[in-house]
Amino acid sequence: MSGTLAINGGEAVVPKGMIKSWPVITDEDKQAVMDVFDSGHIHGCSAPQAVALQDEWTEFCGCKYALVTNSGTSALHMAVAGAGIEPGDEVITSAHTYWSTAAAILHHNAIPVFADIDPDTFTIDPVDIEKRITPLTKGILAVHILGMPADMDPILEVARKHNLKVISDACQSHGAEYKGKKVGNLCDGTGFSLNRSKNLTSAEGGLYTTNDDAAYQYCSRMREFGEVIVPGQERQYNASVLGWMYRSVEFCNAFARSQLKRLPYNNGQRIEMSEYLTEKLKDIPGMSGPYTPPDRKPVYWTYTVKYDPAELGLDVDAKTFRLRAQKVFAAEGMTVGPWQHVPVPAQSVFQQKMGYGHGCPWTCCYKGNVEYKVDDYPKTWEFLATHVRVGAVHPPNGMDLMERYVEGFRKVMGQASEWAYREDLA
Ligand SMILES: Cc1ncc(COP(=O)(O)O)c(C=O)c1O
Structure with missing residues (x-):
């Protein structure tokens, strides 16, 4: 979709109040x-x-x-x-x-x-x-x-x-x-x-x-x-x-x-909404939905998408693109942002081996010497830099919201060259 981006004063794709929170309580x-x-x-x-x-x-x-x-x-x-x-x-x-x-x-x-x-x-x-x-x-x-x-x-x-x-x-x-x-x-x-x-x-x-x-x-x-x-x-x-x-x-x-x-109904709704988004994203350059191997049935606790700025011909690294996109989507009324920021072993508790007492259990009952080298998890780093989760893909939200999301994906990715280099979004 064309249309002025909400960051530039245009109308947000998802109006305020449309997104409902989880869980549904009857x-x-x-x-x-x-x-x-x-x-x-x-x-x-x-x-x-x-x-x-x-x-x-x-x-x-x-x-x-x-x-x-x-x-x-x-x-x-x-x-x-x-x-x-x-x-x-x-x-x-x-x-x-x-x-x-x-x-x-x-x-x-x-x-x-x-x-x-x-x-x-x-x-x-x-x-x-x-x-x-x-x-x-x-x-x-x-x-x-x-x-x-x-x-x-x-x-x-x-x-x-x-x-x-x-x-x-x-x-x-x-x-x-x-x-x-x-x-x-x-x-x-x-x-x-x-x-x-x-x-x-x-x-x-x-x-x-x-x-x-x-x-x-x-x-x-x-x-x-x-x-x-x-x-x-x-x-x-x-x-x-x-x-x-x-x-x-x-x-x-x-x-x-x-x-x-x-639970079966709610999972079914999550699956339907997620599969719809994945299908629609096939036609939207710069973003793609998750891959599901044929032997697995996921239940989409969160719906996850991948960014690919190169596919849009943009020379911007994935992380910068992700951070800027987050702000552009937020203005459109959509939560499209990261979950974890680093691999778990890169968190301070592992880097400093901060257990209880003086570093137990690493220091008290362990005969080995595990090292938590942050560079040992390249695929996790790559995943975290390029993937984000899309909020509210769950009941009581439904296909009306998903249609807006698709519109939002098209609008934001379609104008990526306008915002992807903007320093004010860093
Ligand atoms: C992957 C994973 N493991 C463990 C937990 C811990 O669950 P809880 O917060 O109920 O202790 C959570 C949720 O917070 C989780 O998402």
């Missing part, structure tokens, strides 16, 4: 939460909403066990512990994730080692995983990122070859599928987040899934102070193992159960 959701007040149970691992949510989540994922927790990070910590990872063990995870993935490894005094990504799917690269294996490696924590499942078969193959456990972070990928199977049922243990932004939310919370009897038993105790608490029997107050306080609350569990009923 009267049914509110009633489910209100009913908890009258139920006589507001918390507890054996409380009715917790148990029902766990049953429904196992059925949804097709796995054997689920445990509800108070955050995605605690669910991931349970996945690490349930897999038998010990203090000082190395666990290989993705350089492209939210850093909580790696924090969950550190929470068990284990050491995160990072692998680069496959640039097409932005998930952890199985070939690079194998290169990072040392005698101390005990596990792989694959991340199903931005709604896209990691390439699990080659990851499981590397793990088999080197006798490693495989766990996964599905905090952004509720309902995503790999070769017809849902994430949460693909490896030794998986953590999901239920925080406000996620495809399935309870406001704050998490879910851990596994098919392993021993991991389930251990994580059940770990979740609640290390005790075995049997409903209907007198509590013994005897911690049998070290535990944490990862219990959830019934208000959140009831909210999550109510939201879960609409």
Whole structure:
């Protein structure tokens, strides 16, 4: 589209107030939460909403066990512990994730080692995983990122070859599928987040899934102070193992159960909107939608696009282009900007190995010497420089907004030569 850019005083493509926020909260959701007040149970691992949510989540994922927790990070910590990872063990995870993935490894005094990504799917690269294996490696924590499942078969193959456990972070990928199977049922243990932004939310919370009897038993105790608490029997107050306080609350569990009923519909809406944008972007030079391998069904926690200024004949580096485009899109009423800014190992906590005490666990129980060289993750750097996420590609927004987005993409990319060199947008 032509038309004066909003940065130059033109009309914005997306009018104020058109974009609606996530999550959608219905009267049914509110009633489910209100009913908890009258139920006589507001918390507890054996409380009715917790148990029902766990049953429904196992059925949804097709796995054997689920445990509800108070955050995605605690669910991931349970996945690490349930897999038998010990203090000082190395666990290989993705350089492209939210850093909580790696924090969950550190929470068990284990050491995160990072692998680069496959640039097409932005998930952890199985070939690079194998290169990072040392005698101390005990596990792989694959991340199903931005709604896209990691390439699990080659990851499981590397793990088999080197006798490693495989766990996964599905905090952004509720309902995503790999070769017809849902994430949460693909490896030794998986953590999901239920925080406000996620495809399935309870406001704050998490879910851990596994098919392993021993991991389930251990994580059940770990979740609640290390005790075995049997409903209907007198509590013994005897911690049998070290535990944490990862219990959830019934208000959140009831909210999550109510939201879960609409997860397939909501994911379907995200997929429809995302696929529409990807199709339309094929005709808009300078931008393209994400690639989806035929064996994967992503659920688009966020919709991600790639910039290619060279395709527009512009001699401007990808990062500068991205930063300027962000301002131009913002004026048009669209949120098109970065998520993570650097690979996780480039964050200060890893550069300075700032653990607890004097740098534990790197200094207290670790026999290796992992180095977090910032240049070791070129594909993640490249991805972060060239990709941005497009906000609000989720219900209750619909195709009317997506049509405006396409109009906005055309308008902004069509006039890129006008703004791409403008110093005032830097
Ligand atoms: C990839 C990833 N891992 C882990 C987490 C942590 O989840 P939570 O915030 O529920 O602890 C999040 C979300 O914040 C995430 O996006």
